[in-house]
Amino acid sequence: MEITEGVHTIESLGIGRAYIYQEQDKLTLIDTGLTDSAERILAVIEKIGRKPADLRQIFITHHHNDHTGSLAELVERTGAQVLAHKIEAPVIRGDQPPPKPGANTLRSLLRPFIGKGTQPGARVDVDRELEDGDEVDIGGGANVLHVPGHTLGSVALFIPKHRLLFAGDAAVSAIGLGPPAGPFALFNEDSEQAVRSFKRLAELDFDRAFFGHGKPLDGEAATLFRRAADQLD
Numbered sequence: 001m002e003i004t005e006g007v008h009t010i011e012s013l014g015i016g017r018a019y020i021y022q023e024q025d026k027l028t029l030i031d032t033g034l035t036d037s038a039e040r041i042l043a044v045i046e047k048i049g050r051k052p053a054d055l056r057q058i059f060i061t062h063h064h065n066d067h068t069g070s071l072a073e074l075v076e077r078t079g080a081q082v083l084a085h086k087i088e089a090p091v092i093r094g095d096q097p098p099p100k101p102g103a104n105t106l107r108s109l110l111r112p113f114i115g116k117g118t119q120p121g122a123r124v125d126v127d128r129e130l131e132d133g134d135e136v137d138i139g140g141g142a143n144v145l146h147v148p149g150h151t152l153g154s155v156a157l158f159i160p161k162h163r164l165l166f167a168g169d170a171a172v173s174a175i176g177l178g179p180p181a182g183p184f185a186l187f188n189e190d191s192e193q194a195v196r197s198f199k200r201l202a203e204l205d206f207d208r209a210f211f212g213h214g215k216p217l218d219g220e221a222a223t224l225f226r227r228a229a230d231q232l233d
């Protein structure tokens with residue numbers, strides 16, 4: 001379960017992954033999985049010997065339900081602060097409908113079956129609205145990167161001190177490393193922007209990368225990102 005010092009990955013959240021960043025003074029959760037994932041996340045917190053109240057902040061990479069589904073329940077049960085990009089915040093609060101994903105014929109055909117993944121979870125307040133370049137109190141200072149495309153307000157977290165990247169769905173390792181493609185591209189709000197954002201991530205220096213979908217990369221991650229970026233035009 002513990003894949004590197006300080007980071008715990010939580011799998012089997014329906015269709016995605018969430019991560020707990022463990023520090024002496026607090027825990028931070030990165031994304032929350034689909035609805036009904038709260039119990040599983042709280043069980044991991046207990047397993048690592050911490051209390052629900054230790055969860056001080058929940059960093060949301062973007063508004064999709066496989067990342068925000070259990071947010072409301074976790075906030076209620078832990079009192080954690082919610083951090084999300086300012087473009088995603090009104091959607092997470094329920095003040096704005098989610099933007100429509102870009103045109104995609106396959107998605108139109110599949111729409112009746114995939115609606116669940118793009119619906120926001122229960123309405124919940126966002127305590128801190130993030131912008132590109134903001135710093136978040138995780139791992140000695142994490143940089144917020146606005147990486148639009150998959151959604152317009154997608155954000156990634158880069159922790160320079162530990163050379164870690166939490167990519168959300170701005171990069172996917174589930175079917176080869178790259179910007180969300182294949183089934184994941186069905187939800188992209190702007191696929192061209194998603195490619196540019198992936199290239200931006202590939203310019204950073206990090207060893208490990210964690211994704212909403214697909215196995216984390218444990219070592220040489222930035223090199224693999226650069227190789228994948230070189231394949232894109």
Ligand SMILES: [Zn+2]
Binds near residue numbers: 169
């Ligand atoms: Zn997504």
Ligand SMILES: [Zn+2]
Binds near residue numbers: 067213
């Ligand atoms: Zn996702």
